[in-house]
Amino acid sequence: MSNEIQQKIQSLRTQLNQHNHNYYVLNQPNISDFEFDQMMKELIDLEQAHPEFDDTNSPSQRVGSDISNDFAQITHKYPMLSLGNTYNEDEIADFHQRVTKAISDDIEYVCELKYDGTAIGLTYENGTLKHAVTRGDGEKGDDVTANVKTIKSIPLKLQGDFPDNFEIRGEIFIPNKEFSIINELRIENGEAPFANARNSAAGSLKLKKSADVAQRGLDCYLYYMLGETLPSSIHSENLEKARSWGFKIPEHYKICNSLNEVNAFINYWDKERFNLPFEIDGIVIKVNDLNLQNELGFTAKSPRWAISYKFQAEEACTKLVSVDYQVGRTGKITPVANLEPVQLAGTTVKRASLHNADIITQLNLHKDDMVYVEKGGEIIPKITRADENSRHSSAEKISFITHCPECGTELIRPEGEVAHFCPNDKQCPPQIKGKIEHFVSRKALNIDSFGEQIVDLLFEKKLIKDIGDIYSLTYDNLNGLSRSSAEDNNSKIFTFQEKSTQNLLQGIEKSKQIPYANVLFGLGIKHVGATVAKTLSKNFNSIDKLSSSTLDELVCIDDIGPKVAKSVQSYFSDPDNQQLISKLKVAGLQLETEEEIIQEGKFTNLSFVVSGTFTNFSRDELKSIIEKNGGKNLSGVSQKTSYLVAGEKTGPSKLAKADKLKVKIISENEFIDLLEN
Numbered sequence: 001m002s003n004e005i006q007q008k009i010q011s012l013r014t015q016l017n018q019h020n021h022n023y024y025v026l027n028q029p030n031i032s033d034f035e036f037d038q039m040m041k042e043l044i045d046l047e048q049a050h051p052e053f054d055d056t057n058s059p060s061q062r063v064g065s066d067i068s069n070d071f072a073q074i075t076h077k078y079p080m081l082s083l084g085n086t087y088n089e090d091e092i093a094d095f096h097q098r099v100t101k102a103i104s105d106d107i108e109y110v111c112e113l114k115y116d117g118t119a120i121g122l123t124y125e126n127g128t129l130k131h132a133v134t135r136g137d138g139e140k141g142d143d144v145t146a147n148v149k150t151i152k153s154i155p156l157k158l159q160g161d162f163p164d165n166f167e168i169r170g171e172i173f174i175p176n177k178e179f180s181i182i183n184e185l186r187i188e189n190g191e192a193p194f195a196n197a198r199n200s201a202a203g204s205l206k207l208k209k210s211a212d213v214a215q216r217g218l219d220c221y222l223y224y225m226l227g228e229t230l231p232s233s234i235h236s237e238n239l240e241k242a243r244s245w246g247f248k249i250p251e252h253y254k255i256c257n258s259l260n261e262v263n264a265f266i267n268y269w270d271k272e273r274f275n276l277p278f279e280i281d282g283i284v285i286k287v288n289d290l291n292l293q294n295e296l297g298f299t300a301k302s303p304r305w306a307i308s309y310k311f312q313a314e315e316a317c318t319k320l321v322s323v324d325y326q327v328g329r330t331g332k333i334t335p336v337a338n339l340e341p342v343q344l345a346g347t348t349v350k351r352a353s354l355h356n357a358d359i360i361t362q363l364n365l366h367k368d369d370m371v372y373v374e375k376g377g378e379i380i381p382k383i384t385r386a387d388e389n390s391r392h393s394s395a396e397k398i399s400f401i402t403h404c405p406e407c408g409t410e411l412i413r414p415e416g417e418v419a420h421f422c423p424n425d426k427q428c429p430p431q432i433k434g435k436i437e438h439f440v441s442r443k444a445l446n447i448d449s450f451g452e453q454i455v456d457l458l459f460e461k462k463l464i465k466d467i468g469d470i471y472s473l474t475y476d477n478l479n480g481l482s483r484s485s486a487e488d489n490n491s492k493i494f495t496f497q498e499k500s501t502q503n504l505l506q507g508i509e510k511s512k513q514i515p516y517a518n519v520l521f522g523l524g525i526k527h528v529g530a531t532v533a534k535t536l537s538k539n540f541n542s543i544d545k546l547s548s549s550t551l552d553e554l555v556c557i558d559d560i561g562p563k564v565a566k567s568v569q570s571y572f573s574d575p576d577n578q579q580l581i582s583k584l585k586v587a588g589l590q591l592e593t594e595e596e597i598i599q600e601g602k603f604t605n606l607s608f609v610v611s612g613t614f615t616n617f618s619r620d621e622l623k624s625i626i627e628k629n630g631g632k633n634l635s636g637v638s639q640k641t642s643y644l645v646a647g648e649k650t651g652p653s654k655l656a657k658a659d660k661l662k663v664k665i666i667s668e669n670e671f672i673d674l675l676e677n
Helices: 001-026 033-049 059-063 087-100 176-188 196-204 210-216 235-245 259-275 290-297 357-365 431-442 450-461 467-470 498-513 514-520 530-539 542-546 549-555 560-575 575-587 618-628 652-661 666-677
Strands: 073-075 108-115 118-125 128-134 140-142 165-173 221-227 255-258 280-287 306-310 314-326 332-343 347-353 371-374 384-385 482-485 491-497 607-611 644-647 664-666
Touching: 001 033, 001 059, 001 514, 033 059, 087 259, 087 306, 108 118, 108 259, 108 306, 118 575, 128 140, 128 467, 165 196, 176 196, 196 210, 235 290, 235 347, 255 259, 259 280, 280 290, 306 431, 314 384, 314 431, 332 357, 332 371, 347 371, 347 384, 357 384, 431 450, 431 467, 431 514, 467 498, 467 575, 514 530, 514 542, 542 560, 542 575, 549 560, 560 575, 607 618, 607 652, 618 666, 644 652, 644 666, 652 664, 664 666
Parallel strands: 607 644, 644 664
Antiparallel strands: 073 140, 108 255, 108 280, 118 128, 118 165, 165 221, 280 306, 314 332, 314 371, 332 347, 371 384, 482 491
16 A cells, blocks of 8 residues: 555656646646646645655645755865956957957857846756756855755756756746736735846845745746766757756757858847847857867856847936826835827836936936836836936926825935835825725735725725724615716716625625734734734734734744834824724624644743754754654744854844843754753
């Protein structure tokens, strides 16, 4: 029976790996999402029931872990250098001249797209992914293997006639579609959108929890192999061989035999790049023969056999018509420039971000200025400069507003912040509506049929003035309710019919079963995102316990710093918020959860801070041992800390604070003695 189960598990793993490859690498899925999910569920159930067949490279591990990663560093076997950059054809010609002078006139190049993401090196041993390392300083990089395993286009096990040991390098990036989804969710949750996909990819790869990385939709193209026993001495042939092993190798590369062919490839993609489903910022030109690469060698910073051509960010000039000021649910004021429509990077641009008051001052903008707009990987275009020479002498200077455009309240700029805020969070309409929209959103209470238009209508009709009022809505309130717009020739833009009324009321009723952590997130407490809300709900299993928590209790929790702790305390000390919580209790929302069973053991009632690097264990392993023996892990030293387990490179601030608070500092060996004696 045991052999049959093992064979079934292995069969499912093989099939799922192939389906992942078909979907994420070949873009040719041959089963439905439902069928895939059913197979994955069967595998997970079997693996949980039979841990003796555990395999860290199982496709079930793609979802990632909730355990926090502290990245160790790995020395690159081969230095991971950056390429030299060029910006015009003359510099490409200079590169070509240097190469041909050193080698010969008969040279073959491979031209590839330069992906706008973050570099990664993947090492495989006997066909299995051993580790994934970032560029770092070129000599050492961060070990991000656990996070990289969540990227479904990266094979965990290879197929075919691969070498025993080799490294393959590439670029991890976020496709445009995934980037848009991420930013839509961030905006929906009241968070600032990511500025560009490149920074978002790099930041995503460094998230502490691989389960969070798995949600970011990362992808990866591989484009260079290193090793002692590569299949070929020709770079492009190695790429095609790697494709057969299961790697996602770019389709868009070309072998070029002359400088004219290289320039033609560059010029083609300078225009065509805007039709790609991902961002590129240039072209990479490599000598195709590895023996010639070795002969050309390296400078201290980059290879002599390759160079990158960087595209200029596309720019357009148009007129600045006016500046609007948007008010977010947190009261943050965001200036947005209204422009005369202009074509840029394949789209018509009518608006551009101005970010904050400092940017407006730096740009020295005036009304009716001719401004230059750039779209270089940004979520929305930005103004880079104004044409001061064309400015009319009487043009009015653009000055940041002093009062809220919605409620007239004088704006504030908190110390250390670049943004201005409207402090009137109780009466400013966009803030009130923004809080309600956040509360009903997918990641919070997930109330079906409760979009922005419905919020506008119910707020306009004075049926809701806060999130608590949602649970007082009735059939009689809603049925037949409609909104009209003078701008729309007084035509009705929404009317509650029988079905839409029932749908909304059913969605509201269903939301009463949404878990406590989602409700906590939905409250919109400043600095409390979905992840922080989950952390708080685990440590305080009811809203009452959280509302009465002390500052020290809050800051002792992993991922909860002083800023979050003060924000939580400020929220629950507000009488209006206390009254709101009471309304939600009466409505029957989930404001508590079952208390987690605390493991009893040798470290029961003891709290530890683990810091530094260790010889016998990783930090995560030490923390796991502490929890299994009934102890509690803290992120920072406080009066409640029993021991600071200090390894090499422990932060001096932690040591100083432990010494000041008389917290006992122990070594790794002393920790082992404490555990065993």
